[in-house]
Amino acid sequence: MRTVNIPSGTSLADLYREHVGDYPKFFKMDTACKLGFLLAELLVKEDPDRFVPREDRAVLVFSRFGSLADDRNFAASMEELASPALFVYTLPNTVTGEIAIRNKYAGETSAYVLEAFDPDQILNQICLAFQDRDTRSVLAAWIDCPNDNEWNAIGWLIELEDLLPPAGEHHCCHHHDGEEGGEHHCCHHHDGEEGGEHHCHCKENKQE
Amino acid sequence: MENLINELKLKVIDALNLEGMTPADIADDAPLFGDDGLGLDSIDVLELIVLLEKNYGIRLATPAEGKKVFQSMAVMAEYVAANRTK
Numbered sequence: 302m303r304t305v306n307i308p309s310g311t312s313l314a315d316l317y318r319e320h321v322g323d324y325p326k327f328f329k330m331d332t333a334c335k336l337g338f339l340l341a342e343l344l345v346k347e348d349p350d351r352f353v354p355r356e357d358r359a360v361l362v363f364s365r366f367g368s369l370a371d372d373r374n375f376a377a378s379m380e381e382l383a384s385p386a387l388f389v390y391t392l393p394n395t396v397t398g399e400i401a402i403r404n405k406y407a408g409e410t411s412a413y414v415l416e417a418f419d420p421d422q423i424l425n426q427i428c429l430a431f432q433d434r435d436t437r438s439v440l441a442a443w444i445d446c447p448n449d450n451e452w453n454a455i456g457w458l459i460e461l462e463d464l465l466p467p468a469g470e471h472h473c474c475h476h477h478d479g480e481e482g483g484e485h486h487c488c489h490h491h492d493g494e495e496g497g498e499h500h501c502h503c504k505e506n507k508q509e
Numbered sequence: 510m511e512n513l514i515n516e517l518k519l520k521v522i523d524a525l526n527l528e529g530m531t532p533a534d535i536a537d538d539a540p541l542f543g544d545d546g547l548g549l550d551s552i553d554v555l556e557l558i559v560l561l562e563k564n565y566g567i568r569l570a571t572p573a574e575g576k577k578v579f580q581s582m583a584v585m586a587e588y589v590a591a592n593r594t595k
Contacts (some may be wrong), residue, residue: 389552
């Protein structure tokens with residue numbers, strides 16, 4: 302698993318110029334999309350098959366504020382003439398869209414607005430994304446951006462193999478038999494004892 | 510007219526966030542849309558319509574009308590000069 306973060310106050314334009322530089326549409330994006338775009342760039346720029354279209358990587362974005370910063374900017378523009386360029390970013394899932402368009406991802410994209418940063422809930426959604434059998438990689442991000450000047454932005458690139466236990470160990474609580482000769486992966490979320498929770502993730506290559 | 514063209518270029522660069530571009534980078538007669546031009550898109554057309562209304566009091570009835578007006582900076586400047594109300 303790879304992790305990157307963009308500290309609040311970082312010059313996003315400078316970060317773009319340093320690591321990207323060939324995608325002028327970046328400057329039309331709202332701050333949340335810029336953050337998601339840059340997190341994705343930093344996570345996948347070393348991918349050997351960069352820009353080869355793929356359907357097996359999901360993009361999940363979590364936040365508390367969704368597109369609130371751009372919503373406010375758009376509302377302010379309505380006092381004179383509403384800005385179409387601001388309007389198009391007044392949805393939380395524009396972040397996943399920009400990442401998918403840039404990288405030619407045609408797998409699942411989802412945007413979630415949570416009450417607070419909740420690692421269990423985020424992990425659970427990541428696990429659920431892996432259950433569709435096509436998904437073998439998840440690019441996930443927590444992009445909390447109440448306004449254009451402050452944010453909390455962290456991204457993770459998780460491959461299916463990252464969720465497997467080390468060879469010889471098996472931590473799965475439940476597992477399913479996949480189709481004969483095929484492989485399956487499962488990721489279950491259980492209530493533990495005394496109100497606690499635990500997670501379990503596994504994939505089995507059904508060879509026996 | 511040259512001054513108006515330059516003024517429009519500056520406003521377009523600002524309104525469309527054309528990072529790193531200067532008026533000198535935009536030829537007066539270069540198409541604004543399509544691969545040969547600035548590569549503007551449909552949202553940019555709407556933003557240009559807003560720009561004309563906000564700065565020059567010109568209201569275009571439809572985006573299709575904008576397609577004629579926004580052929581190039583020179584065409585846009587001619588239209589603004591002939592139709593501006595402020």
